[in-house]
Amino acid sequence: MIVGIGSDLCNIDRIQASLDRFGERFIDRVFTAAERAKAEKRPFTRAGTYAKRFAAKEAFSKAVGTGFRQGVFMSDIGVVNLPSGAPTLALTGGAMARLDAITPPGHAIDIHLTMTDDHPFAQAFVILFARSIPERPKL
Template sequence: MEILIGTDIIEVERIRASLDTKLNGKFSARVFTPEEVKYCESKSASKYQSYAARFAGKEAVSKAFGTGIGENALFNEIEILNDKWGKPYVNLYGRAKKYFETLGAASISITLSHCKEYAVAYATITIDK
């Protein structure tokens, strides 16, 4: 078995500023899926921390891929939602899903955390060899 890892940390204020600009629709659509937006917007006071944590999660997954965002995955092809207990999980679409399959990967695990100023994520991808 091989384990690929990725981590990322982001300032919540950077995500808030990007979401609050007049280009918000473009940034939001380029980075987040409709289900992610629905989840984050439901968090009221901590919505920016939730957006930032998902942004960091997408970066962490792409780093675990070993490629970063771009060639093998776009931001909105990596979706991070929560199960009924609050545990985050990853759905992949498009090129990200295809690359995951090309790697022969078996699973992705992710953890997200945030405080007022920062959000952090850690992702692991397991490959059965």
């Protein structure tokens, strides 16, 4: 069952302006080490790479219903790739606590993420899907 849906549209030029104005301070406050490494390998699409990840963080905060309140911080939400290459989110701190709080008993949450960019916009969608965990047989 779907327990949350979020989307965000981000202006790549706005992210570039933040990178130009605040530099490392902005990057350190918002992005994880893995996200930084990915973006810094892409000098020609650096701002777009950051913008997609920024949009993913915003979309997740909407999917859990808090925005960036109640202990949910951008730095606790990181875009990573599954072995298949599909993007998903790695959560820590308040973001993980909020996801745990909305997870129905007996379920686990699968995070589905899609991102795209076409200058000047980057977009992300997050779907939180609660999957039933089969009970273990009692011995």
